[in-house]
Amino acid sequence: MLTYPNFSFDITHKDQKSGARIGRLKTPHGEIETPNYIFCGTKATVKGVTPDQLHELKTDIILANTYHLMLQPGADLVEKLGGLHKFMGWNGPMLTDSGGFQVFSLGEGTMANEIKGKNTGKHDNKSLISITEEGCVFKSYIDGRKIKLTPESATHIQQQLGADLFMQFDECTPYHVDKEYTARSMEMSMRWGDRCLSEFERRHNGKQAMYGIIQGGVHSDLRRVSAEYTADRPFFGTAVGGCLGGTEEEMELVVRESLPHAHPERPVHFLGIGQLKDVFRFVRLGVDTFDCVIPTRLARHGTAFMKGVPGETINLKNAKFREDHTPLDEGNNVSASCNFSKAYLHHLFKAGEMLGMQLLAQHNIATINRLMREVRAAIKAGTLDELEKEWIPK
Amino acid sequence: MLTYPNFSFDITHKDQKSGARIGRLKTPHGEIETPNYIFCGTKATVKGVTPDQLHELKTDIILANTYHLMLQPGADLVEKLGGLHKFMGWNGPMLTDSGGFQVFSLGEGTMANEIKGKNTGKHDNKSLISITEEGCVFKSYIDGRKIKLTPESATHIQQQLGADLFMQFDECTPYHVDKEYTARSMEMSMRWGDRCLSEFERRHNGKQAMYGIIQGGVHSDLRRVSAEYTADRPFFGTAVGGCLGGTEEEMELVVRESLPHAHPERPVHFLGIGQLKDVFRFVRLGVDTFDCVIPTRLARHGTAFMKGVPGETINLKNAKFREDHTPLDEGNNVSASCNFSKAYLHHLFKAGEMLGMQLLAQHNIATINRLMREVRAAIKAGTLDELEKEWIPK
Numbered sequence: 001m002l003t004y005p006n007f008s009f010d011i012t013h014k015d016q017k018s019g020a021r022i023g024r025l026k027t028p029h030g031e032i033e034t035p036n037y038i039f040c041g042t043k044a045t046v047k048g049v050t051p052d053q054l055h056e057l058k059t060d061i062i063l064a065n066t067y068h069l070m071l072q073p074g075a076d077l078v079e080k081l082g083g084l085h086k087f088m089g090w091n092g093p094m095l096t097d098s099g100g101f102q103v104f105s106l107g108e109g110t111m112a113n114e115i116k117g118k119n120t121g122k123h124d125n126k127s128l129i130s131i132t133e134e135g136c137v138f139k140s141y142i143d144g145r146k147i148k149l150t151p152e153s154a155t156h157i158q159q160q161l162g163a164d165l166f167m168q169f170d171e172c173t174p175y176h177v178d179k180e181y182t183a184r185s186m187e188m189s190m191r192w193g194d195r196c197l198s199e200f201e202r203r204h205n206g207k208q209a210m211y212g213i214i215q216g217g218v219h220s221d222l223r224r225v226s227a228e229y230t231a232d233r234p235f236f237g238t239a240v241g242g243c244l245g246g247t248e249e250e251m252e253l254v255v256r257e258s259l260p261h262a263h264p265e266r267p268v269h270f271l272g273i274g275q276l277k278d279v280f281r282f283v284r285l286g287v288d289t290f291d292c293v294i295p296t297r298l299a300r301h302g303t304a305f306m307k308g309v310p311g312e313t314i315n316l317k318n319a320k321f322r323e324d325h326t327p328l329d330e331g332n333n334v335s336a337s338c339n340f341s342k343a344y345l346h347h348l349f350k351a352g353e354m355l356g357m358q359l360l361a362q363h364n365i366a367t368i369n370r371l372m373r374e375v376r377a378a379i380k381a382g383t384l385d386e387l388e389k390e391w392i393p394k
Numbered sequence: 395m396l397t398y399p400n401f402s403f404d405i406t407h408k409d410q411k412s413g414a415r416i417g418r419l420k421t422p423h424g425e426i427e428t429p430n431y432i433f434c435g436t437k438a439t440v441k442g443v444t445p446d447q448l449h450e451l452k453t454d455i456i457l458a459n460t461y462h463l464m465l466q467p468g469a470d471l472v473e474k475l476g477g478l479h480k481f482m483g484w485n486g487p488m489l490t491d492s493g494g495f496q497v498f499s500l501g502e503g504t505m506a507n508e509i510k511g512k513n514t515g516k517h518d519n520k521s522l523i524s525i526t527e528e529g530c531v532f533k534s535y536i537d538g539r540k541i542k543l544t545p546e547s548a549t550h551i552q553q554q555l556g557a558d559l560f561m562q563f564d565e566c567t568p569y570h571v572d573k574e575y576t577a578r579s580m581e582m583s584m585r586w587g588d589r590c591l592s593e594f595e596r597r598h599n600g601k602q603a604m605y606g607i608i609q610g611g612v613h614s615d616l617r618r619v620s621a622e623y624t625a626d627r628p629f630f631g632t633a634v635g636g637c638l639g640g641t642e643e644e645m646e647l648v649v650r651e652s653l654p655h656a657h658p659e660r661p662v663h664f665l666g667i668g669q670l671k672d673v674f675r676f677v678r679l680g681v682d683t684f685d686c687v688i689p690t691r692l693a694r695h696g697t698a699f700m701k702g703v704p705g706e707t708i709n710l711k712n713a714k715f716r717e718d719h720t721p722l723d724e725g726n727n728v729s730a731s732c733n734f735s736k737a738y739l740h741h742l743f744k745a746g747e748m749l750g751m752q753l754l755a756q757h758n759i760a761t762i763n764r765l766m767r768e769v770r771a772a773i774k775a776g777t778l779d780e781l782e783k784e785w786i787p788k
Contacts, residue, residue, distance in 0.1 A: 073745075080717065081737055347481075
């Protein structure tokens with residue numbers, strides 16, 4: 001029987017009113033308190049932020065993407081160089097995904113629209129060549145060569161990368177497919193999950209732990225089957241993946257109908273979701289960790305997450321900040337948020353200076369780490385509703 | 395009589411053998427030991443590096459460019475926001491140039507080729523509209539509007555920006571012009587220098603100090619006239635500017651024939667020059683400070699300054715670094731040089747990740763700050779020749 005002796009997840013507090021919970025997730029690279037936010041370091045770097053800065057910003061955990069890293073620099077090389085932690089200079093807990101999300105998305109990234117139901121009706125994923133029971137074949141976005149990814153290879157690659165936490169290989173279904181396709185796909189993902197576990201066990205060195213992924217699209221009965229499957233298998237954690245519907249309500253319903261059937265004592269990760277409002281909404285349903293590219297992606301476009309601002313963000317490119325001498329948010333207690341005026345950040349974006357992106361990335365990470373600290377404190381104090389009103393005023 | 399009560403320059407040591415000297419340059423924002431290197435923060439940011447990081451890298455002094463800042467965000471706004479130091483969050487010594495170099499260069503940057511004699515024979519500066527005794531008119535590279543820059547306005551703008559050290563307005567002559575043009579231009583720059591001093595004195599608040607600039611192209615007799623002019627006027631410092639010739643030997647000759655006629659007790663700044671070999675060559679001729687964009691510009695192209703490497707640099711994009719697990723240079727004693735392998739940096743550049751540029755910018759700045767520390771120690775110890783062989787092996 002597969003066990004994880006160097007990992008543990010202890011639920012230390014449950015908010016009876018809201019369903020939110022506090023946990024301690026232990027990995028070989030340190031312990032984090034949940035709920036927590038996993039920042040994306042797609043190509044083995046959180047874009048524009050050094051590992052030292054991540055620590056200064058009080059970041060607990062990051063992730064990297066198998067799909068990108070298997071293509072450049074390649075998993076063999078990362079393994080040869082001592083694994084991802086050493087390669088990128090991050091010594092804290094880390095997660096990798098399985099690569100499936102990117103393979104099944106249209107080349108790069110537009111699956112994010114699919115997840116949220118913003119589909120275009122077209123299925124023109126030109127880089128995906130085939131999906132079969134064995135796995136999938138796709139074209140590299142770097143050099144066009146054909147690459148096969150299977151449950152076994154996705155598992156082995158993640159073992160080579162060496163992150164603490166990793167994901168089973170699954171098919172991520174788009175919004176526009178029918179229930180029959182979604183059901184067949186989900187069943188295949190379940191068989192793929194078993195193959196991932198077998199492959200994982202073959203080389204298991206105690207330093208990594210695998211999550212199963214709940215699929216099933218927007219269909220409650222399928223989500224239940226998939227959740228029960230993950231609970232039945234020796235996964236360390238549970239992830240919610242796949243298409244989550246076209247509206248916020250639909251997304252909430254999917255999670256609400258999935259998690260009661262997931263293993264109650266395992267950490268729950270919500271794949272690819274992480275606006276401020278999502279954090280408040282889904283910690284109440286028992287989600288323990290979030291990940292999303294938006295803190296750094298928005299930063300590159302001049303957008304800063306703000307506490308207490310309707311709509312969550314402001315855009316520093318806006319002319320109204322041209323003469324604004326105030327800093328972003330001294331409550332964050334980090335240099336990027338305290339020591340530079342909005343006018344200066346506005347100038348950096350007007351002038352096309354990369355320091356603007358860097359400072360906003362730092363600010364956004366600090367803001368979200370502060371959000372998660374305050375969310376954990378509020379869960380313990382039973383004041384999550386009040387905190388939400390502070391962060392996201394109507 | 396113009397005085398600089400909050401500034402001083404004391405030559406504390408002279409190397410009789412080489413002509414190099416050690417000085418202490420005091421400004422209202424702190425004291426630096428010379429020889430030293432002034433890092434370019436063109437648009438009020440050293441590209442990709444935060445002020446906190448500049449301090450960690452042991453940076454003593456930076457500069458910003460009047461030309462860029464007068465166009466974006468504008469000197470009025472910088473002044474309103476408390477001056478450049480406050481605007482960009484740098485609390486150490488700072489210098490600004492007068493804007494002339496960029497105006498007289500071809501839109502942006504190709505004057506660098508002119509200085510080093512790499513002229514194309516064409517004089518197609520489309521942004522420069524006119525040069526008259528009054529000053530010059532040019533088109534903004536941002537929005538095409540016509541802008542006049544005069545000795546008076548260049549001085550006033552630099553007073554608004556508020557850097558500690560600043561430059562007189564001068565015409566920077568290209569390589570291909572004849573001696574007659576160079577002589578007339580130099581005489582005009584001398585009259586412009588007097589107008590700068592008058593304008594400066596009108597608003598002098600004791601917090602800034604002005605450098606005169608030696609012009610005269612590659613002509614020894616003109617350089618001497620210009621140097622004697624700067625020595626005769628109440629400038630705080632002396633800068634060597636303008637066309638320096640077509641070869642390293644010609645450049646050395648220009649400096650060798652200028653500086654003996656400059657004021658012997660004033661700090662000497664060499665405008666826009668700063669490869670490693672230049673530092674060794676010109677400290678011996680009495681240059682006290684250097685500036686150049688190359689530490690951060692080369693970084694953005696994957697190039698790292700290295701101690702002890704023939705040719706001064708390596709390029710991390712080179713395939714030979716793909717599997718190189720060694721760090722850049724642990725002797726620099728900063729994270730960017732010690733904690734990341736060349737293989738990781740190679741990967742970041744292959745993957746187009748901005749962290750690569752950031753880490754190399756930090757490494758290059760750290761390398762040059764270390765060079766300057768070692769150069770100062772070697773001047774004191776009389777071992778400059780030995781140090782040069784260590785840094786730049788044949």
